[in-house]
Amino acid sequence: MTKPKRNSQKANNMAKQKDGKTKKGTLVFMIFTIVFLLIIMMIGVIIHQAQTNTKKQTDGQLSGQQQSGQVQSNSKINTKGQPMMGTKTAPVTLVEFGDYRCIYCKQFEETIVPQLKKDYIDNGKAKFYFINFTILGEGSRIAANASEAIYHMAPNHFWDFHAALYKNQGDEKKSWVTNGLLEKIAKNSVPSLDMAAFKQALTKDTYEQQVLNDHAMAVNLGLQGTPDLFVNGQAISDPLNYKMVQKAINAALNGANK
Ligand code: CA
Numbered sequence: 001m002t003k004p005k006r007n008s009q010k011a012n013n014m015a016k017q018k019d020g021k022t023k024k025g026t027l028v029f030m031i032f033t034i035v036f037l038l039i040i041m042m043i044g045v046i047i048h049q050a051q052t053n054t055k056k057q058t059d060g061q062l063s064g065q066q067q068s069g070q071v072q073s074n075s076k077i078n079t080k081g082q083p084m085m086g087t088k089t090a091p092v093t094l095v096e097f098g099d100y101r102c103i104y105c106k107q108f109e110e111t112i113v114p115q116l117k118k119d120y121i122d123n124g125k126a127k128f129y130f131i132n133f134t135i136l137g138e139g140s141r142i143a144a145n146a147s148e149a150i151y152h153m154a155p156n157h158f159w160d161f162h163a164a165l166y167k168n169q170g171d172e173k174k175s176w177v178t179n180g181l182l183e184k185i186a187k188n189s190v191p192s193l194d195m196a197a198f199k200q201a202l203t204k205d206t207y208e209q210q211v212l213n214d215h216a217m218a219v220n221l222g223l224q225g226t227p228d229l230f231v232n233g234q235a236i237s238d239p240l241n242y243k244m245v246q247k248a249i250n251a252a253l254n255g256a257n258k
Helices: 002-075 103-121 138-153 155-167 179-189 195-203 208-220 242-257
Strands: 092-098 126-132 228-231 234-236
Touching: 092 103, 092 242, 103 126, 103 155, 103 242, 126 138, 126 208, 138 155, 138 179, 138 195, 138 208, 155 179, 179 195, 228 242, 234 242
Parallel strands: 092 126
Antiparallel strands: 092 228, 228 234
16 A cells, blocks of 8 residues: 555655756746847847947948048149139139130130139139140140140240130131141240240150140049139039129139138
């Protein structure tokens, strides 16, 4: 009789043990589940924070790019070593990109520049730079090299030669730019010029690099044609529209006076 009792006690003990093990197992399972859920939550929080940080960084980078982009559009124009008309301290900077063979550049030179001179350059409100953008072939490059030569050899007469070159502009469809014509223009517009040195500059293409640098700057700005005018780094969509040019310069002057 005892045997079954013992057996029953044993069974009872075993059941208790089993129950204890089950309870322990349930507890371990619950702890494991809680820890697991906590880990999942923590991972979720970490991922969310990482995404927020990435977004902040991206936004920061974008606004930084936009800002640097705006700065770039101005800094792409380098007026160092370029011929300048006017007072160096003038608050507004005008930059023309032109080609001596371009008929619209001649028009700009003869209709817009005199008004700019009268209204803004001669009274110290603006300074004016000219940069070569040689888009009309070999003749454009030869003429640009000649004007660079005058700028380097007789800087005080650059604008005289520049104006005379436009005045003598030939038919756009013809190859009118010759060394003979450039020498003749130089002789008439730059009396003090060392003609032998100027002739050598023409035959040796001495200022080719300056012309190429000017051209590269225009290309880098994304310019498509000539003439182009920039007022304090801002492109004017129609440089031959004087009212439009005036509006931009007046706005730049108002900005400078604030
Ligand atoms: Ca130049």
